[in-house]
Amino acid sequence: MIRAIIVDDEYLARQRVIKLLDTHPEIKVIAEAKNGELAVEVIDLKEPDLVFLDVQMPDFDGFEVLKRMKPKQLPYIVFTTSYDSYAIQAFDIHALDYLLKPIDEDRFNASVQKLLKHFEVQKTSEFNQKLMKMVKDFERPQDDFLNQITIADRGWELQVELDEVLYIEANGNYVNLQTPDKTHLYRSTMNTISDLLDPEDFLRIHRSIIVNRRYIKKCSYISNNEYEFTMKNGKVLQSGRSYRQEIMQYLG
Known part of the structure; x- marks a missing residue:
């Protein structure tokens, strides 16, 4: 029996994985976690064989969960994600599986078959090293920034250029x-995307x-260390006082 934990901040997303596992009696869900902090505690306590791990969560993301885990043996990881193509490429390079949200049933079943083959052979230290190498590689150099985002919507993928x-x-x-003609909804925290x-x-x-x-038309001081930004599309945005230093640097 493969002991699994599901980590996702969305209740319906966790329930989706549980439902899809109904047809796979080889896998037993032993716990759920609704955020990264709880996930680390539950994984260390339960020491599961498998973790379905959401990449983006409000407190800290799935990669931070990996770095903080301290079980005797690292579990097999299947990422669930709405993340950009760079992350998906990283999963492929390091032979880790991922499930793109919303999770397709056929894709899920294929992933389960793939991981069952891994469990036929005892995991080695080489696999664990690959896992941690992937975490390290994902921490990008400061000069390598995101320039495109892939948004998944009902099985379709849309590329949004950050320019x-x-x-x-x-x-x-x-x-x-x-963007100038549309608002795109993307699953991420502000801290994650800002980095x-x-x-x-x-x-x-x-x-x-x-x-x-490049789309700032005008920046005006209001009062009490707050500024008003008028964008080229006419939208007016007000700053927060705690961001005064960043704005002053921008203004030169």
Whole structure:
């Protein structure tokens, strides 16, 4: 019996995996975790054989979960993600599986068959080394920033060029990517996406707002260390006081 833990901040996403596992009696779900911090605790305590791990979560992401895990033997990881093509490429290079949300049943079954073959042979230290190497490789150099985002929607994939994004606003567990003609909903935290953006092109003016420097039409001081940004599409955005230093550097 393969003992599995499901980690995802969305209840319905966890239930989707549980339902898909109904036809795979070889795998038993022993626990669920709704955030990264709880995931680390449960994984260390239960020492599962398998973890279905969400990449993006509000507190810290799936890669941070991997770095903080301290079980005697690392579990097999199947990522569940709406992440960009760079991450998917990293999974492929390091022979780790991933499931793109919304999870397709046939793709899920293929993933299960793949991991069952891995469990036929005892995992070696080489596999564990590959896993941690993938985590290390994913930590990009500071000069290698995200320039394109892949958005998955009902089985379709849409490429959004960040050069075309005027500004980004927080929207719960998602962010709104505002282009000149459309608003795209992308599952990410502001901190996660901010770390992947080139600071030469993007400026964070509020904990919930990031603006593309090239689309700023005017910046005006309001009061109390707050500024008003008028974008080229006419949208007016107000900064937060705690971002005064970043804005002053932008203004020179």
